Amino acid sequence: MKTVFEKSRPGREGVWPDAPQNGPEAYIPAALLRSSPARLPELSELDVVRHFSELSRKNFGVDSNFYPLGSCTMKYNPKFTEKAAALPGFAGLHPVLPQLQGAGRLCQGALEVMHDLERLLCEITGMAGFTLHPMAGAHGELAGCMLIAAYHHAKGNVKKKVICPDSAHGTNPASAALAGYEVVNIESVDGIVDPAKLAEVLDDETAALMMTCPNTLGLFERHLPEIVAMLREKDALLYYDGANLNAILGKMRVGDAGFDVVHLNLHKTFGTPHGGGGPGSGPVGVSERLVEFLPVSRVKKLEDGLFVLDYNHPKSIGYVAPFYGNFAVYLKAYAYILRLGREGLVRVSENAVLAANYMRKRLEQHFQIPYNRTCMHEFVASAVEQAKSGVRALDIAKALLDKGHHAPTVYFPLIVKECIMVEPTETESLETLDRFVDDLIEIAGRAASDPASVQAAPVTLPVRRLDETRAARDMDIASL
Amino acid sequence: MPFIPHTDDDVRTMLATIGAGSVEELFAEIGPDLRPRSFDLPKGMSEMAVMARLEALAAKNASGLKSFLGAGFYDHHIPATVDALTSRGEFYTAYTPYQPEASQGTLQAIYEFQSAMCRLMDMHGANASVYDGGSAIFEAMMMAARKTRRRRFVISEAVSPIYRIMLTSYTINLNFELVTVPHVNGMTDLAGLTKAIDAETAAVLVQSPNFFGCITDFSDLFAAARAAGAVSVVCANPVLQSVLKTPGAMGADVAVAEGQGLGLPLSFGGPYLGVMTCAKDMIRQMPGRIVGKTVDAEGKPGYVLTLQAREQHIRRAKATSNICSNQALCALRALVHLCSLGEEGLKRTAGLCIERAHYAAKRLCDLPGVSMMNDAPFGNEFAVRLPVNAYEAIDKLTAKGVVPGFPLGRYYPGLENCLLVACTEKTSREDIGIMAEMLGGLLA
Numbered sequence: 001m002k003t004v005f006e007k008s009r010p011g012r013e014g015v016w017p018d019a020p021q022n023g024p025e026a027y028i029p030a031a032l033l034r035s036s037p038a039r040l041p042e043l044s045e046l047d048v049v050r051h052f053s054e055l056s057r058k059n060f061g062v063d064s065n066f067y068p069l070g071s072c073t074m075k076y077n078p079k080f081t082e083k084a085a086a087l088p089g090f091a092g093l094h095p096v097l098p099q100l101q102g103a104g105r106l107c108q109g110a111l112e113v114m115h116d117l118e119r120l121l122c123e124i125t126g127m128a129g130f131t132l133h134p135m136a137g138a139h140g141e142l143a144g145c146m147l148i149a150a151y152h153h154a155k156g157n158v159k160k161k162v163i164c165p166d167s168a169h170g171t172n173p174a175s176a177a178l179a180g181y182e183v184v185n186i187e188s189v190d191g192i193v194d195p196a197k198l199a200e201v202l203d204d205e206t207a208a209l210m211m212t213c214p215n216t217l218g219l220f221e222r223h224l225p226e227i228v229a230m231l232r233e234k235d236a237l238l239y240y241d242g243a244n245l246n247a248i249l250g251k252m253r254v255g256d257a258g259f260d261v262v263h264l265n266l267h268k269t270f271g272t273p274h275g276g277g278g279p280g281s282g283p284v285g286v287s288e289r290l291v292e293f294l295p296v297s298r299v300k301k302l303e304d305g306l307f308v309l310d311y312n313h314p315k316s317i318g319y320v321a322p323f324y325g326n327f328a329v330y331l332k333a334y335a336y337i338l339r340l341g342r343e344g345l346v347r348v349s350e351n352a353v354l355a356a357n358y359m360r361k362r363l364e365q366h367f368q369i370p371y372n373r374t375c376m377h378e379f380v381a382s383a384v385e386q387a388k389s390g391v392r393a394l395d396i397a398k399a400l401l402d403k404g405h406h407a408p409t410v411y412f413p414l415i416v417k418e419c420i421m422v423e424p425t426e427t428e429s430l431e432t433l434d435r436f437v438d439d440l441i442e443i444a445g446r447a448a449s450d451p452a453s454v455q456a457a458p459v460t461l462p463v464r465r466l467d468e469t470r471a472a473r474d475m476d477i478a479s480l
Numbered sequence: 481m482p483f484i485p486h487t488d489d490d491v492r493t494m495l496a497t498i499g500a501g502s503v504e505e506l507f508a509e510i511g512p513d514l515r516p517r518s519f520d521l522p523k524g525m526s527e528m529a530v531m532a533r534l535e536a537l538a539a540k541n542a543s544g545l546k547s548f549l550g551a552g553f554y555d556h557h558i559p560a561t562v563d564a565l566t567s568r569g570e571f572y573t574a575y576t577p578y579q580p581e582a583s584q585g586t587l588q589a590i591y592e593f594q595s596a597m598c599r600l601m602d603m604h605g606a607n608a609s610v611y612d613g614g615s616a617i618f619e620a621m622m623m624a625a626r627k628t629r630r631r632r633f634v635i636s637e638a639v640s641p642i643y644r645i646m647l648t649s650y651t652i653n654l655n656f657e658l659v660t661v662p663h664v665n666g667m668t669d670l671a672g673l674t675k676a677i678d679a680e681t682a683a684v685l686v687q688s689p690n691f692f693g694c695i696t697d698f699s700d701l702f703a704a705a706r707a708a709g710a711v712s713v714v715c716a717n718p719v720l721q722s723v724l725k726t727p728g729a730m731g732a733d734v735a736v737a738e739g740q741g742l743g744l745p746l747s748f749g750g751p752y753l754g755v756m757t758c759a760k761d762m763i764r765q766m767p768g769r770i771v772g773k774t775v776d777a778e779g780k781p782g783y784v785l786t787l788q789a790r791e792q793h794i795r796r797a798k799a800t801s802n803i804c805s806n807q808a809l810c811a812l813r814a815l816v817h818l819c820s821l822g823e824e825g826l827k828r829t830a831g832l833c834i835e836r837a838h839y840a841a842k843r844l845c846d847l848p849g850v851s852m853m854n855d856a857p858f859g860n861e862f863a864v865r866l867p868v869n870a871y872e873a874i875d876k877l878t879a880k881g882v883v884p885g886f887p888l889g890r891y892y893p894g895l896e897n898c899l900l901v902a903c904t905e906k907t908s909r910e911d912i913g914i915m916a917e918m919l920g921g922l923l924a
Binding site for chain 2: 001003004005012013014015016017018019020021022023024026027028029031032033034035037038039040041042043045048049051052053055056057058059060061062063064065067069072074075076077078080082083084085086087088089090091092093094095096097099100101102106107108109110112113120123124126135136137138139141142146149164170171173174175176177178179180181183220222224225248250251252253256257271273274275276277278279280295317318319320321322323324325326327328329331335337338339340341342343344345346347348350351353354355357358361362374397398401406407409412426427428429430458461462463464465466467468470471472474475476477478479480
């Protein structure tokens with residue numbers, strides 16, 4: 001399909017505002033003006049509408065396809081929350097308004113949303129305080145690592161390293177590194193963090209352990225209480241990667257379990273759309289001893305019921321966002337939490353875990369399940385058997401695309417060979433789960449009888465398999 | 481239960497297949513000592529009830545203000561096509577395009593976004609965006625540090641203080657040296673910056689229009705930086721970039737921007753859009769997602785995420801950044817916005833912003849005791865000195881429904897009498913007249 005630049009025809013009129021009386025040359029010296037046009041597309045409005053409508057039809061989204069992408073929690077995105085975020089009273093609000101004298105009064109509604117959501121997240125996670133500022137999950141991880149660094153600096157602790165289990169998200173080590181830490185990996189035993197392995201690397205220089213629980217294999221970290229005690233001993237903090245929070249709502253609170261820092265991916269657990277990669281929202285919660293380090297500004301409710309922004313926190317790590325985070329995104333999560341309430345949120349986890357175990361059970365005769373025990377909201381299968389006939393996890397993923405399902409996460413976590421990581425979420429019907437499982441079983445059958453047909457997939461999509469090596473070598477990343 | 485389709489029958493079927501007696505049995509590994517001490521959340525509400533609550537909250541925010549607030553974030557007109565097209569479910573409910581065959585829509589859109597950003601900035605490469613303009617500046621600094629293996633950064637004080645305080649937080653654990661060169665009456669101090677660049681300097685960071693609205697040509701500064709082996713980073717305004725001299729023409733190595741003005745509502749601070757573009761020799765230092773054009777097994781053109789070897793899911797602790805996504809939907813909004821306006825539409829928008837700001841500057845400077853902070857060229861925003869405290873002037877006018885601008889004293893001690901005034905194509909001459917008269921009334 002042609003690019004929007006190829007479709008451009010000079011002189012075609014778009015959404016033009018009225019022309020100014022004088023051009024910029026009347027106000028700005030010629031030497032400061034652009035000497036050649038930017039060559040932006042020139043299209044009629046209908047051209048634009050057709051172009052992007054056509055592009056949208058070349059995309060899988062949750063609205064059109066099952067998206068069992070492990071660790072990504074691609075649940076249904078409720079529509080009313082979009083309407084809420086677009087209300088002019090929210091969408092039109094300028095972010096510097098509360099910085100004017102007494103002008104907090106001009107955005108009481110927005111400040112109340114922030115205050116209320118922070119309190120709800122505290123109750124959901126059992127943490128003492130929250131900041132909504134981080135703009136994505138990985139950004140929350142970075143903010144969390146900065147909080148950990150601030151805590152240790154304030155206590156005069158000399159800490160150099162952060163421990164990441166091999167089942168951790170790739171962002172964990174990257175975030176710890178960006179906060180100035182050396183990253184130490186530890187191997188899982190039976191798919192979970194092993195206290196003995198931890199003891200080998202845990203020492204006085206350990207700033208924190210970053211954990212995902214349930215982890216990226218979909219397994220609950222059974223040794224958690226012991227691990228918490230080991231870390232306390234060294235004044236090392238415990239970080240909770242909230243990517244998998246969808247599995248434990250109402251069943252465990254990370255604060256009660258002894259975690260000191262948690263980031264939540266609101267777009268995962270609380271159903272705000274992923275947008276093709278973003279925007280997300282990654283609030284960070286902390287235990288009591290870290291509250292004083294949270295980013296500024298912080299929203300506060302005064303005794304008279306007025307909400308204000310408080311900048312006076314001398315030990316704060318400072319600013320991680322230009323303002324108060326991705327307001328429109330967390331507003332949607334807020335609406336989602338209000339809609340479901342306590343009982344609804346508990347049901348989210350129950351049904352997500354139920355669906356994952358159901359699929360695991362139905363697939364166990366057809367795929368190797370490396371850790372075949374009760375899983376949480378996701379599980380990992382392996383295509384090692386299929387690989388013997390030349391059909392790899394990637395081929396199976398592509399064959400699923402032909403069946404109209406988005407593929408599961410493949411080759412992650414790295415510790416499972418030919419890994420296929422399935423996360424159905426709670427919002428998919430039994431019929432959808434069954435259709436996916438049936439299709440996967442059919443593909444496993446073909447892997448044995450006609451491997452070439454699986455290796456050739458996809459054949460029904462706008463393009464066949466793409467040459468990624470060539471993309472990196474020839475590097476055409478812009479039409480100039 | 482909202483959004484959960486499983487009937488009691490479905491649950492029984494699933495439990496029977498699993499061989500479990502109850503759903504609770506599936507949570508057996510979470511021992512009694514790990515169970516929540518409380519989960520005291522409100523009862524669920526109907527869609528109607530939630531919407532009513534949110535409408536009531538939205539109504540508690542000011543509406544109908546005549547606002548001249550900018551400070552880097554602007555209330556531009558957003559064509560109806562932007563909401564209509566970006567709200568198509570296949571775009572906004574999709575994930576990061578890991579399966580390119582099922583994500584050609586997102587991927588081609590990002591490729592087109594990267595192209596549009598390169599064309600606006602006159603640079604060779606762009607990424608698929610980062611969180612916001614401030615994050616883009618930080619990532620640009622990291623690019624410079626990797627490229628030069630140096631740790632000293634020379635920064636103009638006329639760069640948005642919002643970005644500079646973010647930069648301070650972000651770099652506190654990284655042993656970087658941040659050298660800030662003071663502004664001169666709101667203007668970027670070119671001589672001071674040039675002098676501050678030395679053989680240890682990784683990058684020089686400037687902005688045009690800067691926080692005070694001043695437009696500057698950095699060609700000589702960037703040449704001096706290159707001679708010293710330092711990287712030049714400039715933060716630009718993408719709307720005005722349709723008419724202003726480009727970062728490319730000035731010889732910048734990295735050009736970044738806050739893309740909010742391209743079709744994103746102000747939304748009380750986010751989500752916004754961090755635009756990152758660079759010269760050819762910096763592309764492999766670029767963090768985050770990048771989409772490349774390639775061919776499929778039949779030779780048909782298509783798009784994929786490329787240069788992934790730099791990224792966190794492969795390089796873990798050694799990745800170029802910890803960023804694992806981009807603001808894809810915001811980038812799509814920017815692209816639809818640009819395509820809807822087109823070359824001429826964006827130029828008209830920029831032209832109107834500039835014209836209205838110059839009209840406002842003239843009206844304000846006609847008032848007794850009001851003067852421009854400097855005589856530098858400006859675009860859609862400018863700073864004036866008032867004969868009174870700007871905070872107080874703003875407070876009094878705001879009470880009457882007009883926010884005349886942003887108080888520069890908020891970030892620059894000593895400038896308590898200075899007011900930063902922004903206009904967009906939505907600012908009418910009438911509104912400017914009303915604001916000027918009200919301010920005049922205050923000063924009389």
